[in-house]
Amino acid sequence: MSTPMKRIGIDVGGTNTDAALLDGSKVLAAVKTFTTADVTSGVRTALKELVAKAGPAAEGVTAVMIGTTHYTNAVVERRNLGRAAAIRVSLPASASLKPFCDWPADLAAQVVGGVHLVHGGHEYDGRELVPMDEAEVAAAARAIRAAGVNAVAISATFSPLTAACEERAAEIVRNEHPDCHVTLSSALGRIGLLERENVALMNASLIDLARETTQAFVDAVAASGLNARLYITQNDGTVALAEAAREYPVFSFASGPTNSMRGAALLAGIENAMVCDVGGTTADIGCLVNGFPREANNVVEVGGVRTLFRMPDLLSIAVGGGTIIGSDPITVGPRSVGYRLGQEALVFGGSTVTSTDIAVASGLIDLGDRSKVAHLDPAFVKAALAKIHETVAESVDRMKTDATEVPLLAVGGGAMLIPDRIPGISEVVHVEHSNVANAVGAAIAQISGETDRIYRDVERDEAIAMARAEAVESAARAGADPATIKVIDVEDLPLSYLPGKAIRTRVRVVGEAAALAPEAAE
Structure with missing residues (x-):
């Protein structure tokens, strides 16, 4: 007989860092802590608290799976990004739209480390466009090295059909610039040159951050005393070994919501359903198909950049535990107090009205000091909650693909904000441990x-x-x-x-x- 394996799942969100210890599919212990500004110390804290809470049950853990929003936040917030150069093997075609042409100006200003177009590439039927000019590639590599740029993204026309040009160009770049990290677009994206190239460029700009973050995670696991292998969760609900994941940080962009959906399927025992994961900052709505999130087959924007690669089909809305509620007129978001919820929400002694305060005042949850929201006008509380419910219901309807009634799995620390009845939904299922479904999903x-x-x-x-x-x-x-x-x-x-x-x-x-x-x- 096989023995269930013990794993720890950790999910780092914009507001909370959650951790769960699983033995097979059974949750042995779980903790929820606030995310820290540097992310890593929050992971250390979550691991320490989880191991302490689990006690002897933490012995024999074989793997730690971590999901992080670190890379997405870096792009969205325009921070911790490195310079990346672009080499496109495509001339004489595609010269009118150069690499970075559709990037937001503020993001491009941080990332652009040179643009080099060279002759070569393939036609849509696999034939050579023209033979690749290797001398041009070598000259581009020397220029990139001279500019002090140590990350390059290589793209070529129709490289998903044949990656020969990209692979040969990578060899030349490594010979001319041995310290350079090379990302091939064919390893990341699909048909669609600009979108595939954008993903590769984004990946190249995140390489230094990915290596630093991965090493910090490795150190955090080592400091916990666990003799376990480290895995990083991916966009499609799966994991990769830390040493492999650090080379492709873009594959972790949407791992948080994906983990929640996978965790919801396990906790509810339902593999085909809608899922609404309400975190501290946003609510993510998606569709489970056979226990995995439905994948997006269209262009997905990340930080204002068009991409087309392995991403879940999600709709993110500004409804979360930390969402700021306005009173005149009543507004829900889009701003959030984020990981400062514990200091800024009324129930925690702060001065900002958040969704959490509305939930406490409505009697949906008992959290913090209820007396701190006693002064809120009942009519205002009722209207704010109704607007939250309306926003969630409309968003769920947008993500459905047909009129068939299906269950909706309500997960996340803010799951109490999901209405009990939604048109087109057969039932709203609240599951045990739903507030750490993301960590459970990471662990499995x-x-x-x-x-x-x-x-x-x-x-x-x-x-x-x-x-x-x-x-x-x-x-x-x-x-x-x-x-x-x-x-x-x-x-x-x-x-x-x-x-x-x-x-x-x-x-x-x-x-x-x-x-x-x-x-x-x-």
Whole structure:
């Protein structure tokens, strides 16, 4: 028989840092602490409190899974970003829209470390546009080195079809500039040159922060005394080993809401439902399909930059425990007190009216000092709560894809703000440990592999089989136990505009981490 594995999940949100200890699917202990300005000390505190609370139950923990908003916040708040250079292999095509052309001016001012267009790339059918000019690539690498820029993103036309140009350009850059970190767009994005290039550039700008943050997490786990491997959660509800995740920080952008959705599915025992995760700063609404969040197939903006890569289909609204409530007229957000909730909310002795104060005054939750909100006009409290409920209901309806009534899983520390009845929702399910669903979701995360590419001159079944094999190999390289890997999503689209038989095939697989697989514990 297999023995359940003990794991700790940690999720760092804008307001709270949550931690949960799981034995298999059973929650043994959980804690909620305030996020700190430097993030890392908050993780240390959460780990310390969780281990103390769990006592002997914390013995035998084999893995710590951490989800963080650190990288998203860096882009949104325009801080801790490094300079990144762009090399695009595309001339004579695509010269009119250069790298960074659609970035917000304030973000581009921090990140742009040079733009270099060189000859090469491929056509939509896999043929060479023109042979790649290796001398131009080498000259670009020397210019980047001379400018003191140590991160570069390389993109090429139709590189998801064939990455030969990007891979060869990377070799040349590393030869000319050995200290440079290279990000290939083909490893991150999908068809769509600008969006794929944007993701690569964003990744390159976050590399120094990712390495620093990952090392801080490693140190925090070591300081806890746990003999456990560290994993970082990803956008699709899976994890990657810390040493792999630090090379691709963009894959952790939306890991927080994704963790909450995965945790909600486990805690409620429901794999197909809508989920509303109300945190301290925002509420994130998504759809669970077979226990995993539905993926976005359209352009996703991050910090004002258009991207198209592996991201969950989410709607974030300004409704959270720290959301500031205005009185004349009544407004809900968009500003929030964030991690300062414990100092600024009325019930904690502050002077700002927040959603938490409205919830306490309405009798939805007993938190802080209720006498601090006794002076609020009951009519104002009722109207503010009604506006919160209306905002949530409208947003849930926007995320539904049909009129079928489905359950809604209410999770997060602010789940009490979700109305009990919502049009189009069969029931609102409040689950045990819902306030730390994000940490629970992090703890149960698996390792994934994905393939999204175009296959030519093959039948549909053969293309899917080839894509599946590549996805399985990708998951195994990332640390998944091959014996546990299973397919969770298959999409195929015939491409009639390409000569011959062409089909775009996307396959996602997941598996248990090799060191944590049930077989390892037998």
